[in-house]
Amino acid sequence: MSEAMPDTPQFSTANKQKIVELLTRYPRSQGALIPVLWLAQDQFGWLSTPVMELVAAELKLSVTSVLATAMFYTMLYKKPHGRFHVQICTNVSCYLRGSDDIVAMAREVLGIEPGQTSSDGLFTLEEVQCLCACERAPTLQINQDDYFRVTPESLRELLTNLQTVGAKLGPRPGWVDEALAGHGSHEHGGHHHA
Ligand code: FES
Numbered sequence: 001m002s003e004a005m006p007d008t009p010q011f012s013t014a015n016k017q018k019i020v021e022l023l024t025r026y027p028r029s030q031g032a033l034i035p036v037l038w039l040a041q042d043q044f045g046w047l048s049t050p051v052m053e054l055v056a057a058e059l060k061l062s063v064t065s066v067l068a069t070a071m072f073y074t075m076l077y078k079k080p081h082g083r084f085h086v087q088i089c090t091n092v093s094c095y096l097r098g099s100d101d102i103v104a105m106a107r108e109v110l111g112i113e114p115g116q117t118s119s120d121g122l123f124t125l126e127e128v129q130c131l132c133a134c135e136r137a138p139t140l141q142i143n144q145d146d147y148f149r150v151t152p153e154s155l156r157e158l159l160t161n162l163q164t165v166g167a168k169l170g171p172r173p174g175w176v177d178e179a180l181a182g183h184g185s186h187e188h189g190g191h192h193h194a
Pocket residue numbers: 089090091092093094095129130131132133134137138139
């Protein structure tokens with residue numbers, strides 16, 4: 001029997017309970033939107049249109065306002081995303097300290113270009129703007145962790161370790177290889193700033 005992602009996703013009982021609690025903390029349901037989007041991302045892996053519609057229904061908000069908030073935050077994923085989100089700063093200070101070599105090493109180790117996700121669902125690679133740690137350039141962020149004064153060698157070691165960890169964990173929930181699923185290539189444009 002297939003266990004494909006249902007067209008009408010439902011929050012788990014635990015998450016429903018958390019949403020009820022969140023709604024008691026904010027005078028307007030709009031205030032709970034970002035925490036609820038995080039819950040949704042944790043449960044479903046990424047924010048598909050049906051998931052955003054679910055969030056809108058739970059909070060009695062318009063789908064448009066949910067979508068607008070989701071689009072604003074690059075950490076909220078609008079497409080299937082790798083378990084490890086590798087964001088390399090390529091802004092001025094990091095560029096002057098060799099971010100090109102850092103990006104080149106990431107491409108070499110991961111076998112993907114910025115804006116792409118590896119077909120095993122483990123890594124999404126992106127070039128990003130200043131991470132506010134210019135004095136410790138070059139910098140990058142992987143999920144919630146920051147790394148400073150990165151060298152190509154230290155990045156190779158880091159990514160190789162994460163490949164080992166990722167092989168055990170597997171991809172995030174809701175992972176669909178878009179190429180295999182027949183929805184076209186992995187490239188949807190690398191940058192999605194507000
Ligand atoms: S330019 Fe890279 S952290 Fe500021």
